[in-house]
Amino acid sequence: MSIEQNVTNDIKARNENINVLKKHFSQCFDKNGNINIEKFKQELSANEIDISKESYGLDWLGKSYARVLASDETTTLLKEDEEFNQKEENKNSQNLLIKGDNLEVLKHLSNAYYEQIKMIYIDPPYNTGNDGFAYQDDRKFTVDELKKLAGIDEEKAKRILDFTQSNSNSHSAWLTFMYPRLYIAKELLKEEGAIFISIDDNEASQLKVILDEEIFGEENFIAKVPAIMNLKGNQDNFGFADCHEYFLVYAKNKDKCELFEFDIDEEEIFNDWNEDEHGLWKKADGLRRTGDDASRINRPKGWFPVFITPEDKIYVTDDDKPLSKKDTILYPINDDEEELSWSWGKPKIKNETYNLIVTDARSGGKSIYKKQRPKLGDLPTKKPKSFFYKSDYSTSTATTQLKNLFGKKVFKGPKPVPFIMDLITIGMSKDDTVLDFFGGSGTTGEAIMRLNLSDEGDRKYIMVQLPELLDSKKNKIAYDYVKNELKINKPTVFDITKQRLILSSKQIKEDNPNLENQDLSFKIFETIPIWDDYGFESKELTTQTKLFDESKLTKEDLKALLVTWKTNDGSELTESIEEYDLDGYSSYYTNGKLYLMNKGFTTKNLTFLLEKIDSDKDFNPTSIIAFGYHFESKNLREISENIKSYANKKSIDIDFITRY
Numbered sequence: 001m002s003i004e005q006n007v008t009n010d011i012k013a014r015n016e017n018i019n020v021l022k023k024h025f026s027q028c029f030d031k032n033g034n035i036n037i038e039k040f041k042q043e044l045s046a047n048e049i050d051i052s053k054e055s056y057g058l059d060w061l062g063k064s065y066a067r068v069l070a071s072d073e074t075t076t077l078l079k080e081d082e083e084f085n086q087k088e089e090n091k092n093s094q095n096l097l098i099k100g101d102n103l104e105v106l107k108h109l110s111n112a113y114y115e116q117i118k119m120i121y122i123d124p125p126y127n128t129g130n131d132g133f134a135y136q137d138d139r140k141f142t143v144d145e146l147k148k149l150a151g152i153d154e155e156k157a158k159r160i161l162d163f164t165q166s167n168s169n170s171h172s173a174w175l176t177f178m179y180p181r182l183y184i185a186k187e188l189l190k191e192e193g194a195i196f197i198s199i200d201d202n203e204a205s206q207l208k209v210i211l212d213e214e215i216f217g218e219e220n221f222i223a224k225v226p227a228i229m230n231l232k233g234n235q236d237n238f239g240f241a242d243c244h245e246y247f248l249v250y251a252k253n254k255d256k257c258e259l260f261e262f263d264i265d266e267e268e269i270f271n272d273w274n275e276d277e278h279g280l281w282k283k284a285d286g287l288r289r290t291g292d293d294a295s296r297i298n299r300p301k302g303w304f305p306v307f308i309t310p311e312d313k314i315y316v317t318d319d320d321k322p323l324s325k326k327d328t329i330l331y332p333i334n335d336d337e338e339e340l341s342w343s344w345g346k347p348k349i350k351n352e353t354y355n356l357i358v359t360d361a362r363s364g365g366k367s368i369y370k371k372q373r374p375k376l377g378d379l380p381t382k383k384p385k386s387f388f389y390k391s392d393y394s395t396s397t398a399t400t401q402l403k404n405l406f407g408k409k410v411f412k413g414p415k416p417v418p419f420i421m422d423l424i425t426i427g428m429s430k431d432d433t434v435l436d437f438f439g440g441s442g443t444t445g446e447a448i449m450r451l452n453l454s455d456e457g458d459r460k461y462i463m464v465q466l467p468e469l470l471d472s473k474k475n476k477i478a479y480d481y482v483k484n485e486l487k488i489n490k491p492t493v494f495d496i497t498k499q500r501l502i503l504s505s506k507q508i509k510e511d512n513p514n515l516e517n518q519d520l521s522f523k524i525f526e527t528i529p530i531w532d533d534y535g536f537e538s539k540e541l542t543t544q545t546k547l548f549d550e551s552k553l554t555k556e557d558l559k560a561l562l563v564t565w566k567t568n569d570g571s572e573l574t575e576s577i578e579e580y581d582l583d584g585y586s587s588y589y590t591n592g593k594l595y596l597m598n599k600g601f602t603t604k605n606l607t608f609l610l611e612k613i614d615s616d617k618d619f620n621p622t623s624i625i626a627f628g629y630h631f632e633s634k635n636l637r638e639i640s641e642n643i644k645s646y647a648n649k650k651s652i653d654i655d656f657i658t659r660y
Contacts, residue, residue: 011074011568013184014110058209062176064150065160069103070180072139072149074530076104078567079560081524093521094574095445096462097501099494100527102437105464106184108527108564112572117188117462118432120195121423121444123415126245127174127203135173137164174203175210181437182215188435189252194222194259196423198415200245211250222249222257227388227419229395247388247423259426261383278354284372287356288332289343296332302341306330306349308366312358316346328366335363384426392418402441405503410478410496411441420447430457439465440493442500449508449520460519467492467526498524525573528560548660550629558597558627562588565625565659569593580619583608594621599630606639610646613654621654628658 021028021035028040084090098105125133141149146157163173185195195216199207204224212218226244233241251257273280288294289302296303305320308328315323322329332340342349349356354371361367391397398416403409420443428434430452436444448461470479470491482491486499505520534548567573571591580587580594585605588595594609612619624643626636640656647654 011107011564012071012110013107014114014187016114016187058175058206058213060172060175061156061163062160062172063179064152064156065146065164066176066179068141068146068149069137069139069176070183074104074107075139076100076108076527077530077560077564078108078573079526079528079556080563080573081526082559085523090521090523093519093523094460095448095519095522096525096573097439097442097445097498097522098462098464098525098527098573099467100464101466102464103181103184104527106181106188106437108567109462109573110184110187111570112567113188113435113462115188115190116433116572117435118190118193118429119424119427119434120185120189120193121197121420121427121434121436122185122195122438123198123436123440124178124438125174126200127169127171128200129169129202133174133177134167134169135164135177136167171203171206175206178207179210179214182211185435185437186215186252191253191256192258193252194257194427195250195252196427197248197250198227198245199248200242204246204248208248211248216250216252220251220254220257222251222254222259223386224248225384225386225388227393229393229416229419231389231391231394244387258429260429262422262425276354279373281355281371281373283357283359284370285343287342287344287368287370288334289341294340296339296341299341301345302343303332303339304342304346306342306368308358308368312366314349314353314356314358314368316349318346330366330368384422388419388422390418390422392416398443402500405500405507406481408477408481410481411500414441415443417443417447417450420444421451424448424451424459428459430455430459433460433462435462435464437464439463439497442497442504445497445501445522446504449504449518452518453508453512453515458519461522463497463522465494465497467494470496523574525563531557548629561627562595562597565595566590566593569623569625580612582612589619589621592620592622594624596624596626597630598627601626601631601635601639603638606642610642613646614650623655623657625657625659628660631658 021040025040028036030036125131127133141161143154143157143161146152146161147154150157150160152160163170164176182195189195197207197211208221208224212221225247227247228244230243233243235241273282275281287306289299293299304316305322306329307315307317307322308330309315309324310326317323332342334340344352355373357369357371359367359369393416395413395416398414398419399409399412401417402411402414424434424444424447434444434448439445442463442465445461445463448459451457452459470482470493472479478496479491482488482495482499486495488495501522508518508520509515531548531553562577563573566575566577566588569591571593575590577588577590580589582601582605585596585601585608586598587609588597609624613621624639626639628636631639636658643654643656
């Protein structure tokens with residue numbers, strides 16, 4: 001029988017670009033969904049849209065392969081660390097730490113978090129030759145498969161597969177590694193969001209070109225900012241002692257992008273700002289108008305006397321006469337004795353004398369100036385400069401702080417927490433989410449916690465870290481720490497990331513014993529390989545069809561499948577899955593989706609399900625999804641027909657989907 005179905009390992013990164021084109025230029029696509037590029041150009045010309053003749057970009061060996069990786073399906077499932085997540089301190093957290101290859105993770109997140117992330121910060125490998133970067137890829141395409149997928153000739157396919165399987169650290173390898181990750185990351189950003197990428201001179205030029213020409217577009221470039229991380233400089237470099245690296249900033253859509261400014265620190269407030277009963281202020285422009293249009297002739301209504309008392313109180317009168325002979329009379333006349341005008345009229349001066357200040361003039365008389373008030377927030381703000389430097393940004397200080405947290409030096413070159421805090425301050429508001437898919441030592445997570453602590457914010461983080469094995473010789477201190485103190489047999493970088501977040505949270509709680517309503521915890525998920533021989537691509541089920549042997553699946557396997565499906569169906573990882581008892585059959589409900597994963601679903605359970613939908617106002621699934629391997633064909637037909645009949649009778653929409 002023919003049934004509607006989905007295939008689990010057909011999970012790909014969400015890409016709305018093709019859907020947008022199909023919506024507006026459907027006539028340019030053939031019956032197989034392929035775009036006719038010449039017809040598309042004709043449509044653009046017909047609508048008087050200029051087609052750029054300039055051809056500038058970056059080509060590299062592996063570019064076509066990188067595009068394949070960006071759209072290729074996942075090879076993993078998502079699994080929840082239930083033991084960790086169900087602890088009292090973690091169960092309500094909205095922060096996430098995900099273990100796995102970040103390309104796989106990004107694809108898993110691409111539906112549930114599509115345009116949900118305000119800020120992305122990453123600190124990818126710099127490809128210095130000494131930072132351990134080497135291209136690694138567990139996908140095993142044949143030459144013929146790659147030729148077909150990438151649309152390239154046999155020779156190029158062979159060359160690409162040679163370097164992707166040889167642990168290369170060439171520029172081409174690095175670009176092939178970065179491109180698909182950046183491509184998918186862009187889809188996760190909100191329209192007003194931005195990405196911040198730390199990098200150094202080894203790949204900065206290449207990175208900017210692919211961001212300009214391949215990912216975000218040159219029109220969405222915001223800044224390339226030098227950040228001084230080592231004021232004394234790296235003495236090992238030839239010619240110059242490098243003391244800086246960069247971070248690049250790109251908007252998802254520069255016309256809608258929202259960036260924020262810094263609060264001026266206490267020292268600057270003390271030096272530059274004063275305070276009165278109305279708040280902070282500093283001396284601004286003079287009250288006397290200046291410029292070509294400032295004369296008394298051009299602005300006669302701005303010509304009148306302003307009076308100043310011996311106590312420097314300012315006032316005006318309707319009859320232009322002072323209230324006391326002791327008061328100073330001031331007209332808008334400059335040092336050249338030109339008769340000008342005031343920039344404020346009498347009513348505004350009367351109502352806002354508190355926004356004016358009297359100073360001694362150079363000529364010996366008096367002058368009146370306006371007070372500048374902060375425009376946003378309780379404190380004045382300032383725009384970030386085009387280079388970053390604070391003593392707090394020192395990498396050596398960051399290393400020392402991390403060493404103090406762990407009790408030993410377990411990570412080389414961590415990013416300074418104050419530096420990441422400043423980037424987050426610029427990139428997102430107090431209740432937004434940051435994504436960091438090169439988690440490293442976990443600096444971004446600690447920065448979020450400490451920034452929320454400082455201003456009672458509700459920022460959230462999603463961090464991804466590969467479980468890269470720690471070398472027992474090259475990383476002996478970290479290896480021994482994880483193995484001996486954390487009791488983990490195969491120490492990885494992920495274990496360091498996780499422990500850093502735990503220790504930072506503990507330290508913040510110890511330093512702030514009365515702290516309440518702060519999310520200092522996180523939940524853990526990880527990618528696991530899809531089971532051997534798993535998959536189903538037949539469009540028709542018959543008695544001869546050879547199916548996957550589902551009998552080897554454990555309860556934990558089914559839970560991983562459920563987490564993977566619900567995320568791909570648009571539910572965020574932190575959204576809980578509620579178990580519903582359908583008269584003895586356990587089903588799972590979240591975000592309008594009901595999942596039937598287990599064996600043993602009968603007509604009795606189906607009847608109970610329909611009655612529950614009819615009677616329970618809080619239970620209204622729009623989709624019912626069944627794990628096909630656990631149902632017989634006649635059972636699936638019965639469910640499908642009854643759901644359809646019920647939906648028609650009630651005039652509601654309920655989809656029934658069989659998934660493998």
